[in-house]
Amino acid sequence: MSFSGEVKEELARHISPARHCQIAELAAMMNYCGQYGRDSEGNYTIGFQMENEAARRKGFTLLKKTYNIDTGAGISKEQMQELLSKLGNLEEPVSHLLIKNSCCQRAFLRGAFLSIGSISDPRKGYHMEFVCTTQEKAKRLQSVIQGFDIDAKIVLRKKYYVVYLKEGSGIVDLLNVCEAHVSLMKLENLRILKEMRNSINRRVNCEAANITKTVNAAARQIEDIEYIRDHYGFQNLPDNLRQMAEVRLENPDAPLKELGEYLEPPVGKSGVNHRLRKLSEIAERIRIK
Template sequence: MSFSGMVKEELSRQIGNARHCRIAELAAIIGSCGRMGHFPQGDILKIQTENEVVARKCFTLLQKTFNIETEISVRENSHLKRVKVYVIEISEPKEIQVILQALKLTTDSVDHGTLIVADMLVAQQNCCKRAFIRGAFLASGSISDPEKGYHFEIVCPDVRRAEQLQTIIRSFSVDAKIVQRKKSHVVYVKEGAQIVDMLAVMEANVALMDLENIRILKEMRNSVNRKVNCETANINKTVNAAVKQMEDIKLIQQKLGFEQLNEGLAQIAELRMQYPEATLKELGMMLSPQVGKSGVNHRLRKLSAMADELREKQGGELL
């Protein structure tokens, strides 16, 4: 099961004790998955989803909130073969009226079959806002595998619904953004810490802990990689510098001889030849009296300058 599927499975098992929270969650689910069908024999409220956990959650909420007994039928998607579609149909006029009034749902003025939350009073309290976001995510949301990247989104059919949802999410200090994708508008969050906040808002506590563990491991791996890369770069830099120093010293030895150098330069030249892999600190500790890193580096720079001068004047590259 995908990470997104695990989050939805966890959320599907959460049934709020307060009726107003169940109403808020149902409003989000039916507002996304529901349609009103108008037929000669009467209107039908149809809730349709390809996700079994969404159908199960909707069925349970309808039963606990409105005491409505209905059934979930399973059909095959006519466009995508082998894809199951779960359908809940309510045809009793009084039950439809009670649901639409309680959830503040009305038919869209453009698409008369689509339902929209006309009054956001259903999600005024923080607990109801959490429930509304939870319902919206269950109905049309997804979250990427955190091992691969961080992306949380909820797809809305139009900009009005996207802005409604964005406002509710931002009330929890999460910077949700909206982008248009074909005919839909997507409310999304991309930053890892804010996705953790979204899971906390929806009360997906198990998924939240899983995501946090993955984030910690990724940060540790990245930190280790940064340190290894830094150490490797430092080692390469040290090795390259030592190789250059050896070439300079050999050139000086060949052209001038160490007896032409002052005592300090002669000492460091001989030590570098004897210990080509030693660090500046180690070389300094071998001198008598001992010299610090900056002192050793100063002497080696002098030797390098002497070697460069020899190359310029005599063309004395060491073969």
């Protein structure tokens, strides 16, 4: 099962104890993927257009719990009228009155994800989205998400308005809001593992770059010193530079700090660097002549 499917399975098992929260979640499911009407025989019908079976079962469970509607036993005219009066026109965004409380907003977001939400495999990347049929519904959803201080954006994709999150931290926060705690912990574990790997890779790459830089610098220093030896002679150098040149040739792989310890008297890293730079300048002047 995909990670998105696992999240929906977890959310489908979560039933709010409060009836007003159940209504808010049902309102989201009906608003984003629900349908009602009459069949060819004139009987009232209610359904959900969604692929996830667990999510669809939860929709019917909420109908039973909130309005005592059992679609298998038929729907009375009174039941349908009560549902219509509460949920309103499915073409319009869910009423603010149904989601005025924070707990109801959490339930609304659960219903929205069950209906039109999806999340990518966190091992490959971070992306969560809700595909809405109208801009108004997308804006209502975005507004509820942003009410929990979570950044959500909207993009037009073909004829649909997609509310999406691309930051791992934002997706974690939204899973927490929806109370998908098991999925949240799994995502967090994967995030930590990925960040550790990235940190190790960055450190290794940085160390490799530093080693390469040091090796290249040492090679240039030795090349300059050998050029001075062959075309100018160490005897023409000041004592401190002559000693530096000889120590570098004797220790081609040694770091600057270690080279300084071989000198008499010993000097620090900055002093070694200064003398090597002077030798390079002398080599450059000899080449120009």
